[in-house]
Amino acid sequence: MNENEKKIAIWGSGDYGKMAIRYFLSKNVKIECIVDNDKNKWGTKVNGIEIVSPGIFLEMQDIHLYIAVNVSIIKDIETQCDEMGIKNYEAFDFRLYSERERLISYSSKRDMEDVVLYHALKDVNEIFYIDVGSNDPYERNVTKLLYDMKNASGINIDPQRGYIDMTNRERPRDINICCALSDEDGELELYYQSGYSTVVQENVKDEDCYHEKVKVTTLKKICEKYCEGKEIHVLKIDAEGSEAKILAGADFKRYKPWIVVVEATNPGTMEDSSEKWEKVLFDNTYEFARKIGVNKFYVLKEKKDLIREILAVDSLKEKYCIYHAELFFE
Known part of the structure; x- marks a missing residue:
């Protein structure tokens, strides 16, 4: 038996x-x-x-x-x-x-977005991602696990020059772009607020914090320049309130990421914000897969089999032996 x-x-x-x-x-x-x-x-x-x-x-x-x-x-x-x-x-x-596969998770210990994506794409080779609001290339990063363990590569976008400089050093395979994204080109004021830096005026908690003008472009133009002929497996967006305009500035008819991960809460809270932008994804044949912590995961209808691979955190702990880089950040 x-x-x-x-x-x-x-x-x-x-x-x-x-x-x-x-x-x-x-x-x-x-x-x-x-x-x-x-x-x-x-x-x-x-x-x-x-x-x-x-x-x-x-x-x-x-x-x-x-x-x-x-x-x-x-x-x-x-x-x-x-x-x-x-x-x-x-x-x-x-x-x-x-005997279980050992992984180091670099993203939130609570949400483990990187392990969620690693498992969902475990059978995919040559993974390509777009990380909007990439922030630190190591600390609480969503794509480093894919970069290290799957030899993945992609585009990291962040308006903070210091993070892009670090990413250039640590991600030689990646395209690293220092700018903000919105629904049109231009300039916006970036307010530096530790992990909540934002270009959305209403999300500024301290008007006296350091701020400066930054360049702004659209996701559509980024894809036109760097993604022609590429399969995009992951689009991750963490932009402290800019999610709706970033999605509005995308071209989902031509560029169709398999999985879209969006921070779905108002900055610094657990209040759901997805009603502001979710319709853009539904109108472009994306299906909701799962909410994990502050993030919502969506899967392109053509790849809907991946929905069952977007697992909850407890299920991932059963399948992998997971260590957390977050424990060493301090």
């Missing part, structure tokens, strides 16, 4: 138990329960799976038990099982967990 056919339980609800849980869930194996000696945890759940006492588990029938605890106490748990008469058990082999 293979793992998918037999009933299993996990002994351990801590970090080691969660590793085993993620492994079996990634293999689509149903876990009947989690066993733990800590009575304060009984009746609570991990990943929707109830934690029960060893006594309750003893009453269950034909369930194979995997012990997933620190190596220093495995023998104690095995002795406890023997004394209770639990015979159908074994120590979980953590080498199985480490």
Whole structure:
């Protein structure tokens, strides 16, 4: 009988138990329960799976038990099982967990936009992206994982010269453009507000912050210059309130990114802002796939099979062993 056919339980609800849980869930194996000696945890759940006492588990029938605890106490748990008469058990082999592909996520630890895109495009070669509001080429960056792990390349657009200078050094395969995007060419005032720098006057929180004129062009003109004959796999937009005008300045008839990711909240809040621009995507045959954190993901109708590959964060944690560069930013 293979793992998918037999009933299993996990002994351990801590970090080691969660590793085993993620492994079996990634293999689509149903876990009947989690066993733990800590009575304060009984009746609570991990990943929707109830934690029960060893006594309750003893009453269950034909369930194979995997012990997933620190190596220093495995023998104690095995002795406890023997004394209770639990015979159908074994120590979980953590080498199985480490077989999952290891990824370093550079974007938000909460949202993991880069891992979402990595998984959705896992079978695609020569990925090409357009990152509008690319910001730092490393810190909380959405395309660095693709650049590093998939040998992807693309266009990074940001009006802040310092970020583009860094990107030129760190992304030699990419086209890096220092400008803002809107629905027409011209100039706009850029207000520097740490992670919320903006060209939208109503989103300026401090009128006394440093500001300067920056060049503005359209996504259509960027694509005309750099994307003729290219398949665009990802368009990501994070522009602190400029999303509607940026999308209005695109030509989705000629240039059709497979996946469009747009920050869908008003700057600095969790208030949804997609009603201001979502119709542009729907009118150009995009379908909504999933909302993850502050972002909404859309898929071109012609590529709608990708919708099922736009996974929630918890599902990605089950499939990959993910480390977060965000932990080292400070």
